[in-house]
Structures are given as C-alpha cells and as structure tokens.
Amino acid sequence: MKWLKSEIKQRQHLLPAFFYGLRKYVLVILVCLFMAGMLTTFSTDTVRVAAQKKNSCAECHSKLEGRLGQPSKLFENDIHNSRGLSCNDCHGGDPTKDDKAAAKSPYSGYLGTPGPTEIASFCGKCHSDASVMKKFNPSLRVDQVQEYYTSVHGTRLRAGDKKVATCISCHGNHGIRKSSDTQSTVYPKNVAETCAKCHSDGDYMKEYGIPHDQYEKYKASVHFNALNEKNDLSAPTCNDCHGNHGAVPPGITSVANVCGQCHSRQADLFRKSVHKDVFDRMQIGECLRCHNNHAILTPTDDMLGIEKGSVCITCHSAGKGFQAAKEMRSSLAAIKRRVSEAEELLEQAERAGMEVSHPKFELEDAIDSLTQARVSVHSVSVEELNKATAPGLAIANKSFEAGLAAFGELNFRRKGLAVSLVFIFFLAALIFLKIKQIERPAKEAGNDGSPDS
Numbered sequence: 001m002k003w004l005k006s007e008i009k010q011r012q013h014l015l016p017a018f019f020y021g022l023r024k025y026v027l028v029i030l031v032c033l034f035m036a037g038m039l040t041t042f043s044t045d046t047v048r049v050a051a052q053k054k055n056s057c058a059e060c061h062s063k064l065e066g067r068l069g070q071p072s073k074l075f076e077n078d079i080h081n082s083r084g085l086s087c088n089d090c091h092g093g094d095p096t097k098d099d100k101a102a103a104k105s106p107y108s109g110y111l112g113t114p115g116p117t118e119i120a121s122f123c124g125k126c127h128s129d130a131s132v133m134k135k136f137n138p139s140l141r142v143d144q145v146q147e148y149y150t151s152v153h154g155t156r157l158r159a160g161d162k163k164v165a166t167c168i169s170c171h172g173n174h175g176i177r178k179s180s181d182t183q184s185t186v187y188p189k190n191v192a193e194t195c196a197k198c199h200s201d202g203d204y205m206k207e208y209g210i211p212h213d214q215y216e217k218y219k220a221s222v223h224f225n226a227l228n229e230k231n232d233l234s235a236p237t238c239n240d241c242h243g244n245h246g247a248v249p250p251g252i253t254s255v256a257n258v259c260g261q262c263h264s265r266q267a268d269l270f271r272k273s274v275h276k277d278v279f280d281r282m283q284i285g286e287c288l289r290c291h292n293n294h295a296i297l298t299p300t301d302d303m304l305g306i307e308k309g310s311v312c313i314t315c316h317s318a319g320k321g322f323q324a325a326k327e328m329r330s331s332l333a334a335i336k337r338r339v340s341e342a343e344e345l346l347e348q349a350e351r352a353g354m355e356v357s358h359p360k361f362e363l364e365d366a367i368d369s370l371t372q373a374r375v376s377v378h379s380v381s382v383e384e385l386n387k388a389t390a391p392g393l394a395i396a397n398k399s400f401e402a403g404l405a406a407f408g409e410l411n412f413r414r415k416g417l418a419v420s421l422v423f424i425f426f427l428a429a430l431i432f433l434k435i436k437q438i439e440r441p442a443k444e445a446g447n448d449g450s451p452d453s
C-alpha cells in the first residue's frame, strides 16, 4: 500500500484525475473479491463460517408452512447442522441473499430438490470425497455410494425402479443423526423398523413377489430378544446380516460367513463337515436349513436325533446320517443325565450339612463341556462329539462319586453317632446306678440315728 500513499502525495494536486485513475483499481479489486466469493462458495471450510453468519434459506423457510417449512424445523437436530453445514451446502444457492430469486439465481449454483435417482450423487458430493470428509471426521468411511450401487436397491434404482430405498429412505432427511445416536433411524434398535416401512408393507412389495414377513419373523427371534430385551448390542439386526449399504440377500453358499461373523465356532465346524459341500450342491441355505434366517429360535437338544422335532430326520431316514444322529443324541443324553444326577446328589449332600463345595465347583467344568459338545454337533461327527463329551463325562462321574462318598461319610458319621450315643447311655446308666449305691448306705445310717418316740 506504500506505493498508493506516495502516489496520492505526489498527485494531490491532481485529485479529481486520481480518483478517475483509481476506478480501474477499484474495478480490479471488486472483480477479485467476486471471484474469491465464488470460490469460497464451493469450499466447505469457509461455507461453515458463512453459514454461521447469514442463512436466508433457513430464515425464510422457517416462516413457511408444511413441506416448505418442515426442513428448517427438522434441521435443528441434524448432524450436518451441528457440523456447521447448512441448506446451501446440499441444495446450493446463496444464503446471504434475502430475496428468493437472488438466493436461487442460476449463478448461485442452486440445485433445487433432487429426485430419487439423483440422491446418491447428491449426498456423495461430500460422502464419496475423502478430502472433504477428512476435514470433519477422518475415520468416517467414504464408500457408501459405491456400496449402495452394488446392492439390490442400487442396481434396481439404476434400472429405473424408484420404489427402492435411497439414502434418505434409511437416514431420513433434514433430521439426519449419527448412527450411534439412539434416536437415529439406523441406530441398531431402530433399523428393523426403518427397513420394515417398506419390507413389511404387503401392498408396496407386492409386485416383487418376495416375502414381506422378515420383520415379523425377526421380532420372534432370539436375536431380536437379545438386542431389545437383553440390551445386547452385539446381537444382529437387518443390516448386520445384509450389510448397511450393500443390502443383498446372502448367497446360499455364503450364509455360514454371515452367521460366522459372530458364531465362528459353529461356522468353522460346519465348513469342515460333510454337509458343507452337499448343502451347497443342493442349494440348501447352510445354517438356515436347520435354524431359519429371520425366525431363529433358541435351539434345544430335541433338534438332534431321530425323534419328533429333530432336524436330522427331515433329510435322513436311514443310513449313516440317521445312525449318526441317533448316536450323537444318546451321547449328549448320557453326559446330560450324569451331570443332573451328580447335581442332585451333591445338592442333597449339601442340605444334609456335608462339605461338597469342591465337587460342586468341579461340576461346572462338566456343564461347560456339555455346552462345548452342543457346539460340536455342527461337525455331524459322532467321533468329534464323543471327544467333546468325554472330559465332561469323566468330571460328572467324578462329581457323582464325590457325592456318593459324601453320603458314605454321612452314614459312617451317623453310625459313629449311634455307637457313641449307646456308649453315653451306658455310661449314664452306670453313673446312675453308682449314685443310687452311694445314697442307700447313707439313708440306712440316717434311719438308725432317729430319735425314739
């Protein structure tokens, strides 16, 4: 600016002419400012500042009714709002202009309302751009749009189906929250209801010819119960099995992988079992054939064996598989029976006042072993199952023996007590007789010394 001052000094006598000359500079400065303004409109950093300063969009829309006013009200709790983003960051436009036409002039980059087919790229403008997202939250994934287009939703949308879910069907609009927020539409406990809006609506889904009972069945499942009643956030809801953005039904041959995310031991055993190949060849849904997909219930031992309720006999009516089912069930039954017998005996011994805490403690290991054995059912190998039950059976036997021993000791003590009681009575009787004996001579002596009448 020094040059400007000296120039002014030199040309003070030429002031009117100077002002005329300065017009050029002013013009250049104004053009520069305008360009900088245009540039900052596209830079999220500076938009944050601008949004805090002036937001004609929200100001005007908050005074409007219905669908035009709603966005401003909902936006108060929106994650984008709390990160300093605003209406124009999604919709474009110039939030510094109070006049509607100026705020939405063609030069302001105003986009209007996106239609269903435009939404993914509308949100993807930021969410697919790592350089934008890392300024806010470097740990947030930036593959949602990419994944979405691999899903049944995304592929059908590309093919022109506008009834499928887009970003806003699952996340809502203008009231979007972090997925960890308990009020978010995609918070684990709320996901099922979000999907059910469409998937449980028979009329809406009619044209696709797929079932619309997933939510209803899921609600009856052990998973729903664990998540909603026991508050176990590790239990799965729709997106844990189907993916958040890549929602597809798991292929028949990859179900074990889906369930195996959490039930890795059962999945490992299944993959190594004779069933893996045959099930895949026969297009039988791995875990599903025995457990269902949405209505998964708590399994019982009755699912195994050759009696009613067994899943094995739905395919095996004779041969090795049938024989194996029978033997596996009886192997499980043997350890189960021994464990409960031991439990009962130790319980009785304890009530009788015997010290059995050690064998009771050891019996816990047998119960663990029974649990392990139930897992190894998935190998469908009698040998493997017997390997799992053997240590438990040995412990249960040992605990049972300990129970018997406790009763043996109890008997021994009772006998000992009886013997000592007899002995004590005998002693007491002796003492009694002795006392009598001592008292008698004293009485006789007293009678002798009585005064004459």
Ligand code: HEC
Pocket: 056, 057, 058, 060, 061, 064, 068, 087, 088, 091, 092, 093, 094, 095, 097, 098, 099, 100, 103, 104, 112, 113
């Ligand atoms: C002075 C009031 C006013 C301002 C400022 C204003 N709007 Fe609007 N906006 C309206 C009205 C009224 C409508 C209804 C459609 C119409 O009349 O053009 C509307 C419609 C919309 C729509 C729906 C499009 C449609 O045609 O249905 C969007 C999106 C929108 N405005 C976003 C914005 C954004 C973003 C800004 C700020 C850059 C903004 N508005 C600024 C009044 C305003």
Ligand code: HEC
Pocket: 057, 058, 061, 067, 068, 069, 071, 072, 075, 080, 085, 086, 087, 088, 089, 090, 091, 113, 114, 115, 116, 119, 122, 168, 173, 174
């Ligand atoms: C995260 C991006 C995002 C932000 C931020 C956002 N909007 Fe929207 N807005 C959308 C999308 C997407 C739609 C299309 C909704 C649809 O199709 O149902 C939309 C639709 C609208 C509509 C049309 C509603 C209708 O039912 O026709 C209005 C009006 C609107 N927005 C105003 C605003 C205003 C005002 C703000 C700021 C307070 C704002 N939006 C902030 C994404 C956004």
Ligand code: HEC
Pocket: 119, 120, 123, 124, 127, 140, 141, 144, 145, 148, 153, 165, 166, 167, 168, 169, 170, 171, 179, 186, 187, 188, 191, 239, 244, 245, 247
């Ligand atoms: C079918 C429903 C569904 C659709 C469609 C969907 N989302 Fe999601 N989205 C989810 C669920 C469920 C989560 C929660 C994941 C979790 O709990 O970890 C999520 C999480 C997110 C997250 C948090 C980070 C992450 O990846 O976990 C972002 C960001 C996001 N979605 C953006 C989008 C965008 C952008 C689109 C559109 C391309 C979209 N979503 C479409 C269901 C959906």
Ligand code: HEC
Pocket: 044, 079, 080, 083, 085, 089, 090, 119, 122, 123, 124, 125, 126, 127, 133, 136, 137, 140, 167, 168, 171, 176, 177, 178, 179, 180
């Ligand atoms: C202008 C950029 C921008 C646009 C456009 C945008 N978002 Fe976001 N979004 C963000 C930022 C920034 C965050 C906050 C990330 C953070 O700090 O955790 C965010 C957060 C989210 C979250 C929460 C993620 C989480 O942590 O669980 C969801 C869900 C989300 N956006 C969905 C959408 C959807 C749906 C659209 C389109 C309707 C959209 N966003 C459009 C920038 C944008």
Ligand code: HEC
Pocket: 152, 153, 156, 163, 164, 165, 166, 169, 170, 191, 194, 195, 196, 197, 198, 199, 208, 210, 238, 239, 242, 247, 248, 249
């Ligand atoms: C806006 C409505 C809507 C919402 C919300 C929605 N979906 Fe969908 N979904 C559809 C439609 C429509 C189809 C296409 C049906 C088809 O092609 O078989 C579909 C297809 C699917 C499919 C493929 C089914 C098949 O066998 O073809 C899966 C899996 C799926 N959705 C899971 C989900 C999950 C999980 C959620 C929630 C996180 C969800 N959807 C939310 C409408 C929706």
Ligand code: HEC
Pocket: 192, 193, 195, 196, 199, 210, 211, 214, 215, 218, 223, 236, 237, 238, 239, 240, 241, 242, 249, 250, 251, 252, 255, 258, 285, 288, 293, 294
């Ligand atoms: C425990 C994992 C799991 C959970 C939780 C789950 N699904 Fe599924 N879902 C599956 C499997 C596995 C299949 C594939 C079934 C097949 O191929 O026979 C499937 C199939 C589907 C299909 C295709 C049509 C059908 O019924 O076969 C849709 C749609 C679907 N699920 C939606 C949902 C919705 C909505 C939810 C939440 C209410 C949900 N799923 C919860 C595992 C799950």
Ligand code: HEC
Pocket: 222, 223, 226, 230, 232, 234, 235, 236, 237, 240, 241, 255, 258, 259, 260, 261, 262, 263, 287, 288, 291, 292, 293, 296, 297, 298, 299
């Ligand atoms: C995201 C993790 C997760 C996924 C995926 C998952 N589960 Fe589960 N599963 C759990 C949790 C947690 C429980 C509840 C354990 C409890 O409270 O007893 C459970 C319980 C079960 C039970 C009852 C166990 C019992 O002892 O009562 C069965 C059977 C089951 N799941 C089968 C499956 C099948 C089959 C699949 C795949 C279609 C699957 N699970 C997918 C986490 C998962």
Ligand code: HEC
Pocket: 255, 256, 259, 260, 263, 266, 267, 268, 270, 275, 286, 287, 288, 289, 290, 291, 299, 300, 301, 302, 303, 304, 311, 332, 374, 375, 376, 377, 378
């Ligand atoms: C051939 C039928 C069959 C298949 C296939 C099968 N299971 Fe099982 N599953 C059973 C039986 C039977 C039980 C009950 C064992 C018991 O309680 O005696 C069971 C029990 C379970 C349990 C309860 C805990 C336990 O291990 O006792 C879980 C969890 C489980 N299965 C998960 C899975 C998963 C995951 C898959 C797929 C990898 C799968 N199952 C495949 C028959 C099957």
Ligand code: HEC
Pocket: 274, 275, 278, 284, 289, 290, 303, 304, 305, 311, 312, 313, 314, 315, 316, 319, 320, 321, 322, 324, 325, 328, 380, 381
């Ligand atoms: C969906 C049908 C189906 C169910 C359910 C099923 N299996 Fe199988 N299993 C087969 C088929 C098919 C084969 C291979 C052909 C054969 O040998 O029978 C097989 C093979 C076997 C084999 C190996 C037989 C051999 O020849 O070496 C055993 C063992 C077995 N199954 C045990 C079981 C047990 C135990 C259950 C119940 C927990 C069960 N299966 C449930 C279909 C099934």
